[in-house]
């Protein structure tokens with residue numbers, strides 16, 4: 223068949239701006255808007271179409287940790303400390319503090335721009351989770367009210383409208399492929415990026431005074447399925463960590479990349495579509511669960527006390543200030559443990575029978591409607607494939623029970639080597655300005671180390687955009703290195719010159735298998751080194767991939783980025799010598815004598831073809847409140 | 862004229878995530894433009910429906926359906942292996958009473 227779009231392969235264009243934003247998800251759009259509001263000329267490159275791209279393109283239902291919202295009883299300091307201790311300090315306190323201080327402001331922005339953040343129609347008037355004075359709708363802890371239920375399907379279109387109105391140059395269908403850098407005064411400095419038109423193949427050099435990276439995080443590293451590549455990960459097929467890869471190639475420092483968890487979602491294999499099976503977590507919290515005989519499964523508080531009412535599932539235990547639930551919280555420590563159904567093993571011991579079901583039929587009407595209709599409906603990937611399709615199939619939440627699979631909300635049981643960067647994995651190392659180790663290059667959202675969640679992405683995006691605008695105001699425009707541009711151009715187009723070569727999927731599958739073999743649940747030096755060799759060989763083999771059009775080229779660029787990410791993860795794993803439970807990092811050759819020394823962020827970056835390593839103390843960010851004040855609204859750049 | 866020539870074939874997959882109803886589809890391509898993965902290409906001929914060229918790459922987000930102005934013109938369906946079961950709540954009954962503590 224003929225290619226329906228223009229053919230611009232080989233064309234090289236050039237554009238200038240003050241701030242270049244890479245990635246048009248929640249973080250990238252907020253960054254672009256914040257920079258434009260400060261007067262910067264902004265260009266944003268988005269690989270898909272910003273209107274519905276990214277993890278949250280079709281929505282999200284929880285806005286977490288909005289501690290300055292009018293109903294919240296937890297302070298930003300308290301919440302940041304809790305999140306930090308919860309992760310044994312391997313968390314991102316800077317990001318969390320920005321999130322807890324400013325998340326609510328971002329939500330008010332979104333409302334101003336046309337997003338829906340409260341129950342304006344009075345659909346839930348009188349419900350225990352609704353504040354009738356403001357129409358705000360709370361989730362999880364109804365007493366402390368730090369997390370809101372929101373109409374996330376409305377947010378991306380609202381952000382795109384706002385960005386357009388401010389004159390942001392939105393370049394949809396443009397894949398960011400490389401960072402442009404130079405040495406300035408002995409410091410590696412960002413000077414722009416290279417974009418590849420995913421439909422025509424044109425390459426554009428975007429020169430900029432400052433860059434914000436917001437391309438989410440790696441995926442398809444351990445999990446791949448050649449027949450169903452789109453289903454093998456939790457995030458969109460097109461988000462595979464190109465930001466990490468181009469940062470790594472350019473010498474950017476990363477941390478915690480040795481952290482990975484046993485897989486949680488892969489609907490190509492073990493699991494089902496997220497939020498589409500019976501469960502009582504996240505979107506479905508706190509659904510009633512029953513077993514195969516319809517016997518209700520008890521909820522207990524942190525002391526094992528059985529809860530009698532539905533309302534108690536949303537309240538802290540006696541003597542507990544608040545409990546934690548949400549995206550980065552898996553099995554909280556006692557201090558913040560909230561209500562839960564009894565553990566699976568205990569249920570088996572007590573004779574409960576599989577399969578289990580989520581059963582909304584007997585729940586109070588408002589709880590049933592808010593789970594099925596609002597949360598399932600506003601959460602990403604639920605409006606059409608779950609809410610509408612199940613309704614068409616006849617599902618009625620007042621009559622039916624929805625089956626549960628496996629043992630938990632992931633509805634699956636993975637093997638130890640089937641890993642994922644899930645929860646709050648590693649990422650870009652940064653300072654209070656959200657500036658990376660490359661000068662004038664900032665990062666935001668899920669690209670940051672130990673980061674997750676929509677509100678966090680919006681808050682850090684805004685913060686990074688403000689700082690990038692300030693940095694751009696004092697940086698000169700620099701020329702792009704011609705040799706590097708030419709080299710990259712050839713790399714990007716090379717597969718068009720290969721005839722009857724390999725399919726990109728063969729390389730991705732081989733990489734995933736290599737990572738399962740050499741960087742699985744239990745690691746050791748000799749395996750990891752084999753892994754580096756194997757990935758090196760695959761990089762050679764990737765030169766044999768052939769493509770017939772820009773779409774295939776994009777998938778091929780992704781695979782080459784995935785190989786770079788594999789390398790980064792293998793090096794990070796080699797660097798940490800002692801097993802580390804908070805990072806889910808286990809070694810068979812663990813050197814326990816290093817345990818204390820390694821209680822820090824290990825950082826790594828590439829320089830002159832070699833891998834360099836560093837150490838940063840866990841609480842390097844200092845006092846939260848005073849640093850926040852110093853750096854807010856783009857301040858503190860001279861530090 | 863570029864020195865490279867582009868061609869495209871449907872990349873086969875065992876699943877068919879999308880189905881179009883040609884009697885309802887007006888060929889506006891909003892679905893094509895909404896998809897961040899570019900699973901679809903525009904119709905080959907005027908009056909046709911968009912082409913599902915990379916069905917295996919779909920991540921089942923539903924953006925294409927959300928953006929379609931013609932109800933029922935495009936449908937998204939999870940593969941059979943991912944269709945969760947549901948039952949009448951009333952059908953769940955204890956068949957061996959007295960087993961629970």
Ligand SMILES: Cc1cc2nc3c(=O)[nH]c(=O)nc-3n(C[C@H](O)[C@H](O)[C@H](O)COP(=O)(O)OP(=O)(O)OC[C@H]3O[C@@H](n4cnc5c(N)ncnc54)[C@H](O)[C@@H]3O)c2cc1C
Pocket residue numbers: 244245246247248249250267268269270275276277278279281282283284285286396397398399436437438456457458460461462463464465496549601602603666667668669674675676677679897
């Ligand atoms: C199914 C699902 C449900 C979720 N529900 C919630 C929820 O209810 N509450 C919550 O707080 N969080 C939720 N999350 C997480 C939340 O969506 C993310 O944390 C958030 O979207 C991260 O924002 P981001 O901007 O960093 O990444 P994204 O929003 O994913 O945006 C990244 C963008 O970068 C683009 N991109 C990638 N590579 C390139 C490249 N090379 N060039 C150009 N562009 C590129 C992508 O196309 C994408 O648009 C959910 C995630 C998923 C997948």
Ligand code: SF4
Pocket residue numbers: 878879895896897898899900901918919920921922923924925926937
């Ligand atoms: S469901 Fe999502 S990924 Fe699949 S074709 Fe539609 S828009 Fe694209």
Ligand code: SF4
Pocket residue numbers: 881885886887888889890891892893910911928929930931934935
């Ligand atoms: S958006 Fe709807 S009407 Fe328009 S081309 Fe797609 S399916 Fe047809």
